[in-house]
Amino acid sequence: MGQAQPFSLVNFDIADLITASILCLDSSGRILFANSSAESLFGLSKSQLARLNVEDLLKSSEKFREFCSANEEESSHIQTKLEWNIARSRDARLDTMITQTGMLYPSCVVELRTDLRSIKISKEERRADLVKVNKMILKNLGHEVKNPLGGIRGAAQLLKDELVEDELVEYTNVIIKEADRLRDLVDNMLISSKRAIKYEQVNIHELTERVRTLIESEYKQISIICDYDVSIPELECDVTQIVQVILNVCRNAAEALQRHNIKNPKITLKSRIARQKTLRRKKHTLAALLEIRDNGPGVPYSIQDQIFYPLVSSHPNGHGIGLTLAQEIIHAHHGLIDFESREGLTIFSIHIPISKSESVNEFSMDS
Ligand SMILES: Nc1ncnc2c1ncn2[C@@H]1O[C@H](COP(=O)(O)OP(=O)(O)O)[C@@H](O)[C@H]1O
Ligand SMILES: [Mg+2]
Numbered sequence: 001m002g003q004a005q006p007f008s009l010v011n012f013d014i015a016d017l018i019t020a021s022i023l024c025l026d027s028s029g030r031i032l033f034a035n036s037s038a039e040s041l042f043g044l045s046k047s048q049l050a051r052l053n054v055e056d057l058l059k060s061s062e063k064f065r066e067f068c069s070a071n072e073e074e075s076s077h078i079q080t081k082l083e084w085n086i087a088r089s090r091d092a093r094l095d096t097m098i099t100q101t102g103m104l105y106p107s108c109v110v111e112l113r114t115d116l117r118s119i120k121i122s123k124e125e126r127r128a129d130l131v132k133v134n135k136m137i138l139k140n141l142g143h144e145v146k147n148p149l150g151g152i153r154g155a156a157q158l159l160k161d162e163l164v165e166d167e168l169v170e171y172t173n174v175i176i177k178e179a180d181r182l183r184d185l186v187d188n189m190l191i192s193s194k195r196a197i198k199y200e201q202v203n204i205h206e207l208t209e210r211v212r213t214l215i216e217s218e219y220k221q222i223s224i225i226c227d228y229d230v231s232i233p234e235l236e237c238d239v240t241q242i243v244q245v246i247l248n249v250c251r252n253a254a255e256a257l258q259r260h261n262i263k264n265p266k267i268t269l270k271s272r273i274a275r276q277k278t279l280r281r282k283k284h285t286l287a288a289l290l291e292i293r294d295n296g297p298g299v300p301y302s303i304q305d306q307i308f309y310p311l312v313s314s315h316p317n318g319h320g321i322g323l324t325l326a327q328e329i330i331h332a333h334h335g336l337i338d339f340e341s342r343e344g345l346t347i348f349s350i351h352i353p354i355s356k357s358e359s360v361n362e363f364s365m366d367s
Helices: 013-017 036-042 062-070 123-162 166-191 204-218 239-259 322-332
Strands: 021-025 031-034 076-086 090-100 108-113 200-202 223-227 235-237 266-279 282-294 336-342 345-353
Touching: 013 036, 013 266, 021 036, 031 036, 036 076, 062 090, 123 166, 123 322, 200 204, 204 223, 204 239, 204 266, 204 282, 235 239, 235 345, 239 266, 239 282, 239 322, 239 345, 266 345, 322 336
Parallel strands: 223 266
Antiparallel strands: 021 031, 021 108, 076 090, 090 108, 200 235, 266 282, 282 345, 336 345
């Protein structure tokens, strides 16, 4: 009994194609596996769910336990309404199908169904949609700000040429400097929209090594550790853009380590190959995974849900553009960028399909 293999928590992508939320449990109710839909329903990652017992997710576990004890060791199922604690503390009574498998692993499979279409769409997809809307508003606002700004700057320049008093000239300099700062900010906001991708075949480690050299020269006290899978095939991508992504993420890590004076500051660049990976509703035979880890303070909890939005930053000199741009580039490459973070460990993971043309089994969760 003790030697039974635990139910595999990885490479179970097929369950991610199912719109119902699925939880597989052992006989004590511990969660062995959760699919992507369960992740977005409960607002917790698979690994967070795998640390919980099903009772942690139920408003009252009485009915659930009653069912389990009545049907022990039998293969049977029941459909019922149970009250679950779903994402962002909105509680809900959901149609719940409980199946006792009669096996050791998993001993029970729970399926949850909801008609709330928005919950079926993955957290990542919703975030990307919101970012798109935000960016559109910012783009329009940016153009509105830029036009009069040119006029203000020009008028201040003309005024400066007419003035003789140093103190007054200084005032016009302030107007010019601040107008330039605003123009740069707006330009930063606008450059990220829709840039053509120039695809080339490249070894991903050439790109990470470029970034490593840059970060090492900028932040001498930080150690950079490389944990590379050298067997990753050449990646088809826009080299400049992907270097920009890796640099933005690494720079954020380095800045966080430096700002908080972390002892033994460390950034790890880890590369792996992922097989049969579903990225943004498309299945890819091979994808490169790059993880950028740091032992810094962690992303401030208050902005964890918003860091990919434009202008979200936790420090006064930040523009909050770096991660928006990173996400936009990775999405344009049909990839995925996400993160998990707590004090002492932040991991940004970037998945990019190895080849731009080979994506199979396209599907839509809404269809
Ligand atoms: N590795 C990290 N550790 C801690 N916080 C991070 C990390 N990466 C990103 N962040 C947070 O995300 C915010 C947004 O990052 P970004 O979009 O690059 O904008 P900026 O760097 O200009 O603030 C940062 O201000 C920071 O609070
Ligand atoms: Mg940044």
